Amino acid sequence: MTQTTAWTISEWQHAYKSGETTPTDALLALRNSLDPQDPAWIYILSDKEIAQQIDNLRSPTEQPLYGIPFALKDNIDAQGLTTTAACPAFGYTANTDASIVAKLKQAGAILLGKTNLDQFATGLVGTRSPYGAVANSYNPDYVSGGSSSGSAVTVARGLVPFSIGTDTAGSGRVPAGFNNIVGLKPTKGRFSIHGVVPACKSLDCTSVFALNVEDAETVAGIIEGFDPADGYSRKQPHPARLLPAQPRFGIPTELPFFGDSEQEKAWHKTLSQLEQQGVELVPMDFSDMQTLAQLLYGGPWVAERHAAVGEFMHDRADKMNPVVRGIIEQAKNFSATDAYRAEYRRAELVRSIQQAMASVDALLVPTAPRLPTIAEVEADPVAVNSQLGTWTNFVNLADCSALALPAGFRDDGLPFGITLIAPAWQDTALAEFGRRWQAQLGGKRGATDVDLPRSTSETNIPQGHIRLAVVGAHLSGMPLNRQLTERQARLVEATTTAPQYRLYALPNTTPPKPGLVKTADGGEIEVELWDMPVDQFGSFVALIPAPLGIGTLTLNDGRDVKGFICENAATEGATDITELRGWRAYIKSIT
Template sequence: MANTLGWTIGEWQRAYHTDSLNAADALQALRGALDPDDPAWIYILSSDELQQQIDELTTADEQPLYGIPFVLKDNIDAAGLPTTAACPTFAYTANKDATLVARLKAAGAILLAKTNLDQFATGLVGTRSPYGAVPNSFNPEYVSGGSSSGSAVAVARGLVPFSIGTDTAGSGRVPAGFNNIVGLKPTKGRFSINGVVPACKSLDCTSVFALTVEDAEAVAGIIEGFDPADGFSRKQPYPARLLPTQPRFGIPTDLPFFDDAEQEKAWRKTLNQLQQQGVELVPMDFSAMQTLAQLLYGGPWVAERHAAVGEFMHEHADKMNPVVRGIIDQAQNFSATDAYRAEYRRAELVRSIQQSMATVDALLVPTAPRLPTIAEVEADPVAVNSQLGTWTNFVNLADCSALALPAGMRDDGLPFGITLIGAAWQDTSLGEFGKRWQQSLKGTRGATGLALPTATTPDTPPQGHIRLAVVGAHLTGMPLNSQLTERQARLVETTHTSGDYRLFALPGTTPPKPGLVKAQDGKPIIVELWDMPIDQFGSFVALIPAPLGIGTLTLVDGRQVKGFICESLATTDAEDITEFGGWRAYINARRAS
């Protein structure tokens, strides 16, 4: 039997495609290895429950997640299984799958277990559960982070390649940072929350944990999409705008680390690494973000938590975690008038935050300012928890996307993590940079000690983009290049066409333009490849004058992309400049003469 510990989704898929792995054998063996006394689990599926899912698989060709195991935070419904939200008295048996669980199962993913959490998803520590505190995957004296503690630790240990959590105030990011894994916190409404026990329903997001950014994005592509059963679900209005090759990240000017010197040292080291890669770091005032963050637990949003579990709490307060109960009980301190006033204040702060964020490509923060021990949390559970939300609490209130990324190891052997924060619907742009950062870091997979897989350069443009070859006045530094950059297009590479094109200098064009024509006796011509958001492509094409147009070009390596072509008739009186090999060489030669 293959040792699947630490496998990525791609490694599971390759094993299935080569017939070296049998789904039933591998998954039943994996299930049998799960320790029922491990505090990461609240419910492990029985062998029969697991086999029922396996029997419903079709083929690896038909199902993109065929036979891929995952675990689920136990505030999310799976049909026929108990949902406890880490409160046994609250438990009920779900009569159907949450929307995202149904989408994962349809794609062939196999649920192994439901995971522990801070009760009612209220906490960032991973210790507020009657099922036990979930220890850090690197050192059991330290917290794992919450509330999605079990989901994060299961991935960090390499038991499953991905898991599902939730995120209201950072629950999908803090555990990622504490366990050396990726935490994808989507734009609110991108993933359905239908079938999720609410914490603050207007802010709640389901989230993805994975060993790699690629795996997190693969899962996101399965579970995303409008869900009419979720009143907060939204359709993405436009594709994400790619970050520049050398982006500008806004960082806080004032960073409290609460006496965690290792965390501060790791942050400084990370900033140096980013600068060496060409990232521009822009110190910014985060006071609006901090003020907004304080509204989450210091304002009437705690009443949303009461709206979710108030009736249960009225009847069973003694069955709740006392810290969680104390937080939710604060709801009685706020009136409906207070709620509206807070919402007005939130809107003002969000507008200020949006204006600040517009000056940079994304925000960059430590995922958490400190990594406390379990004993430190037990000694002061509310204050320490509040500290952990320093850079996470404002994000959902501000309608932002976020991606928590590993950033190497501290000198004491514990992991350090950073988080990129973007505007709404910038999820995939953060992921695209995250993949570059991950590759440069050359880190390990969670707590397994295994090296991250070597990434391959994708042959296709990012989601929501079209790859365009430009040959003349749109090249970098040429007069019409701004038509690309003002549409948030990004240069990918410089390459050549195949050897069957000829290039002509078209007469009477302003600014001067070439015409590229397919011909049997041609040669390779230099082109630049740019990725442009699809929603901007129509306005770009509208600017192209006859006899030019957009068609399909063949590149020297056989790839086909959209690019500039020219009507053959227009080259009758044009100068053949094919021998120059490209427009830039021709322009330089003409200037020299």
């Protein structure tokens, strides 16, 4: 049997393309290795159900997720399967796939099973389920985090390369932080919530768990997009602007750790690592964020949870988890007037938060201030759960994007995680930094003994960007570099072309400019690669004078990128400077 534990998406793809295994062999073997008594799962699909999905596959060239297994939180519909939201009495058979499930299946992904959760997605602990508490993937005495507990743990154990969860108050982030995986909490409306049992429908997001940022972004690129069936779906107004190479992160001036000294030590260790990598940390007042967070459960938004399950509660309240029922019953304490007043207060706080965030590139917080044991949660289920939402509860209310990232381990061997928070539609910017962070941090995949794959951050072009090779006056420090920086382009790396180019110093150009020409007997020429937002590229190209233009350049490692080229005729009377290997060396030689 082919061992698929902890495979990333690219490794699944390679195994199929190389003929190492087939979807039938790999997926049925994986399915039959799973334990149906494992509380991470509510339902594991049968061999027949998986085989039916495999029969619908087309080809790896047509389907980017061809034959790749995933797990689905059981408050999201999959056609023909029961959706329980971790409440058996509430369960119903879904007539259609949720919108994002349909997209995943169309891309070739294979649903392996439905995962456990805090009932009705109400909780951050992973213990509020009649199907059992989902234990931490590192130490079963500790919580896994919730509400997307099963989705996170199945990824952390390496059973699936990605899973789908939901996030209203941190359910797509806290379990990631507790299990050493990535949790992508998108901008509200980026992923459809059509076919999701609501928690707070106006705040709900579907989310992605993965072993690394690359896989999370791959899945995000497939499931994103405007969905007319979802009243809260939105179109992205513009591409995200990448974070600077040395970003400024706002961190809280005061951080409660609720007695968890291991968490506190891990936080300070992480800050030191970030500073060593050139990140500027800016202490900020988070009091508005904390005030906003209190509105989620201490204000009338709890009535939105009642709106989702009120009819069921009226008839079957005795079938609910008592803690969950007690939380949702608080809805009766608020009037419509209270709801409007709270919304006005939310708007005021969000405006203040947005103004504060404008002074930094992103916010940085511990994903959770503590990592409690299951026993501690059982002893005080509401208070401990509330503590876990310290840095998550305000994010959806403030219409922010967020990315939970592994950040190494505490001295007791348990995982520690951080979360980056930015305004809406900055998802790609956070992910691009997250790739860099994971590449520098290294480590294992989730709770497995398998090393993270070597990062491909330099070969991955961020969504909504074009990678451009510059060779002359646009290089860093050169006279025309501002044309890149004014368009929010960001330097990726310095490299060289393939050895088939000749470089010329063109006559009568101001400022002096080179011409790069592809030939049969050239050399490797130094270039810089910059990522530029697509919506800025046209205005940049309009500035390029003849005989220069933009074409396709081949780099020394075989990659093809857009870059400056020159008409052959323009080299007549120009100085061949190929032997200098680059424009900087030429400028130095004449000054």
